[in-house]
Amino acid sequence: MYCPFCGSGINPETTFCSSCGKNITFLRDVQKPSTSQAKAVRNTFPDH
């Protein structure tokens, strides 16, 4: 992955960019998979 501030290649497991020192933890939050909604689907079949 690349730092959005300076564009340097950074380790995705790190907390701060080793080049500019910016906090890049928010990048990992964006990459979280949003598959939790699939389990929230209700059964829409009528009971009667």
Ligand SMILES: [Zn+2]
């Ligand atoms: Zn940087």
